Amino acid sequence: MDDELSTQTDEPLTTAQAIANLSSQDLGLRKYAAWWLGKFRIEDPAAIPGLIAALKDEEDRTPEGGYPLRRSAARALGKLKDWQAVPPLIECLQCSDFYVREAAAQSLETLGDPSCIPPLVEMLAAAISDGRLLPQGEDFSQPYDSIVEALGTLGATDAVPLIQPFLEHPIPRVKYAALRAMYQLTQDNVYGDRLTQALTVSDLQVRRALLSDLGAIGYLPAAVPISKAHAENSLKLIALKGILEAQITLSPFDRLSDGAVQVMQLMDELL
């Protein structure tokens, strides 16, 4: 992962130009405009209708039948904080393209409107019978990691029985997403500890994802293991920042709680 290089752009865009390009004849320009609006978080209401329209695009197709422009638009809408996007993103959960469904679930998570909880729950329910994963659930036919993470972030406590079976999912990143969501929904340290223990797994990509998960849930007992994990200091610092912020939010009247001070001492060592 590279947090150092500045973004390279083919040509400089203005907000107005990017919004206009969403309806350009040139598919490349359209897709670039959707990406650009999300990347620079252009929270201009005028950008929303064009991006929502792009969720139904039929022109930009991959040989396998994917919808690249829809994917870009769905990702961008997650960054622009406009709840008008919620119903059309919910519709995208039915799209034939896996990556559109994945982007839609992730954007619904960041937008934070609880009205998307029932359709997300339905997707999990279809993979479970009698509290066990059905074969299609094990196949990763849906973006289960993103769905489960969204439900965790949205505080969907009723979904706990449906998320629980995913703790046994054969794909590590789905399993870790389930641990993360279970911690968020139950605040039970069992799940946080299992997520923390996974930091010692050998795969660097997985460790990086775990660091970001532990930072996102602000899990204080993970602070020391994070500081010792074999990964880039930049990523460890971002994870610890998440924990520090959670500590401060949790105890607003104690500006320097023991937990906050401990996390900062660990961060200092990583600078």
Add this chain to the structure above:
Amino acid sequence: MTEPDLLQPLLLAISEADSSPRMVEAVEKLSQARLEAAIPNLIAILGYNNPGAAVAAVEGLISLGKPAVMPLLELLDGYNYGARAWGLRALAGIGDPKAIDLLLDAAANDFALSVRRAAARGLGTIHWEELAPEEIAPAQSKVIEVLLQVSQDHEWVVRYAAITGLQELAIASIISNPDLTRQILVHFDRLVESDDNIAVIARIWLAQKEIQDYITEILSQQPELEPQLEIDWQQTLEKLYARKRREQPRPEGDPHKFRDLAAAIVKGDL
């Protein structure tokens, strides 16, 4: 055995390491051997793009101390930014004032945020007492100028690192140069209002507290003072500052001066 004899098998183990954990283990052994002859090898490891190995190599370079400083200064230039950040971290750990100019330049101008943050941190950990007395104040004023600027960097983690650097500088200069400490505290008051990142703000709170604790601790070490004395540290510093301007010059950094002053202030002698 001579150093080269000890070095060869350790280097062989590194070149034969066939996995990341083995590499880390081999580098740890090389570091623990503390051989000056291994300095160029340890520096080369900083460029391997293996964070575990780099951490071990940095520790090895820090434990070797001064002999590693010139090779680090010479070899760092032009390395990739990952290696540069690790090298700066090693220099920061050693604290040799010879690195000041490189740290100043890196903190203010490097394009890589990991380099800027390591340099900002390192500017706070310089061993000032290794400079000639007349060199300390000019060097510190260059450092504070850059750190004040870096504390407004657009990356939160660089600002965070600058706060730690300013904290250390404020503590290091309390006795010899309370002007500087005051300037830093005033700056913190302003920053805590203007920064929008909660992690940076929390680090400023911690820096303010650490400086306060340090002042309180120095004052409480005076046996003639009442142990439970409440000390308004900001006011204390203010008085120190005012008194310092009036009094006859004594050698900078003379701790006796500070002790006398502190005692006088707390006794209400001013």
